[in-house]
Amino acid sequence: MNTLNPQQLAAVKTTDAPLLVLAGAGSGKTSVITEKIAWLIKQGMPARQIAAVTFTNKAAREMKARVGKLLKGDQTRGLRVSTFHSLGLDIIRRESKILGFQGGLSILDEQDKLSILKELISHASVTFDTDLIDRYSWQIGNWKNGGITPKQAASIQPNSDDEQPLAYAATLYEEYSRQLKAYNAVDFDDLIFLPVLLFSEQPEVLERWQNKIRYLLVDEYQDTNQTQYKLIKQIVGKLGKLTVVGDDDQSIYAWRGAQPENLSLLQNDFPRLKVVKLEQNYRSTRRILRVANHLIANNPHPFEKKLWSDLGEGDQLQIVPCKNDIHEAQQIASEIIHHKFKTGGQYHDYAILYRSNHLSRPIEKALRENNIPYHLSGGTSFFGYTEIKDLLAYFRLFINPDDGSAFIRIVNTPKREIGPATLEKLGSYANNRKISLFDACFELGLKEHLSENAVIKLRRFCEMITDVADRLKRGDTLAVLEDFLSEIHYESWVKENSPNDQASARKIANISELIDWIKRLLEEEKGEEAFEKCLSKILLLDILEQNEDETVTDNVRLMTLHAAKGLEFPNVYLMGIEENILPHQNSIEGDQVEEERRLAYVGITRAQRNLTITYCRQRKRYGELELCEASRFLEELPQEDLDWRNKRTKDPEAQKERSKASIAQLKNMLS
DNA sequence: ACGCCACCTATTTTT
């Protein structure tokens, strides 16, 4: 604790009142949370009564590890450090009887949600409209995040004509909820929503949990949505044993339902609230901070704060206007080569950040051409791969045979000659009798609707599932899973269905990676529910990513501004800082420029020593060359801290170039 | 049941 500054220390030691820690970028907020947990335990509070919640598994892991370093192993026993979603899942599991869930429950991802909705819509009387399905899905998620039940949603009157589909959305919400119940399944939003509902309907259950969790710490508080905040308030109750850490200037997830105004709401809900500001930044040069402060000062602030640093003045920011996106990419690549050569640094000291994923294409090309190793964060996730989704569907079915989503996904994968016609009949039979697809396969009445042959095939499939599930319960999970894989000849099926050897090799590698993960996870979990627990960790993506230790491999890091939040790099390149990209066109039109400014702020404050901002005069967009102009945010920076390269107003050559481009653009438009 | 072609669309995505 002697490494803490006075404000950090105050944040740690304030335990007699609810506390809001306004933690600027790079001000050591994780240290405050971890030190505070250690402090509480040293003050005599049992670790099992303390809970810390984060948004990402990565943050939770890091926090756990850091608390572990501050305390002896047995002192942290029972300490809860988890994401909001796994805390929610934990509550649901422990209260599953009251909530009406059978044994193992399934967690559905966004795609499962969509396919259930699609199925429901196709049976509805309204005409199927693919454009609307995303809106319905979004609406339902919105309702859940706003704490609104299907019943309440139905009573909401659409207030204007263009909200006409709302009425059907409420019906769909109701049907969807019933379907989830029948599947013994929850979606991601339910993981927060169901505990909140339960707590508000059953005070005695809430009281039990309030006794379990006597002190709550919340990380990245500005990113909480309405339900998450409600859950916090419920758990904390009147005692107000709460510390939240957040930064309104780094709120960049409002579009996903985050309510940065939850920061201000705290003062109303907890009148005894104390506020501590962490304003010393340990990351960046004074220059970088000054620029960041200057920019963000253009946003309204409910709480004033001013970041400072004593890490030295630092160099000016480089502003590099480029002719087009290709040049921009080449420029950055050669800058990195030169800078690295000059300073003798490592590739992993460099990060290239951009507003949207597609901007990475030209830069990837340039890096490859210059033999610069890079790592791209984001993109298709491991769990997006069909082979992984298929296997996970099997695993879900082992634990929860009622999971209709999983059932439909793999009943005919690999092929078992169970076609859509069979499934359609099975589906309506199950639906009419209000039983699961799985159970329906064993009903005698099914034979009246399906051929004997079809029934035999279905039953054979179900028996296989039951058999594996039984063996899993008896132990040696890994061996059972491996046997199962060879029993269904999954590998040869993958090979047959891959366009080439390369693709099938990738798929098989993915599968063994998944099995490897399960192997590792099983080492931590023992007992009857080990497999179930480890599966839900996988479904909540709570696994170490293979490139978690990026620093080991020496790569330039490429990622979106969103993905960069929480990270820091010695040298940062912000590319595509243009009107309509940052701020994004839709945000300009939707009057959301403030959040875009925060995004720019997040980008700037990632840099420790050097920051280079690039933009283009021309960029290929939707296959056509378009004229671009520098982002308005560049004008909002203190100009004396910027070093412009070939600023175009002073460069006749560039001006000529520019007018040529305008003419080209005009021609384009005319043709 | 699979493969191909044509068409459509293009912001960010912690679980």
Add this chain to the structure above:
DNA sequence: TAGGTGGCGT
């Protein structure tokens, strides 16, 4: 422009 998806034809 390019990549993903859905529909249709074999």
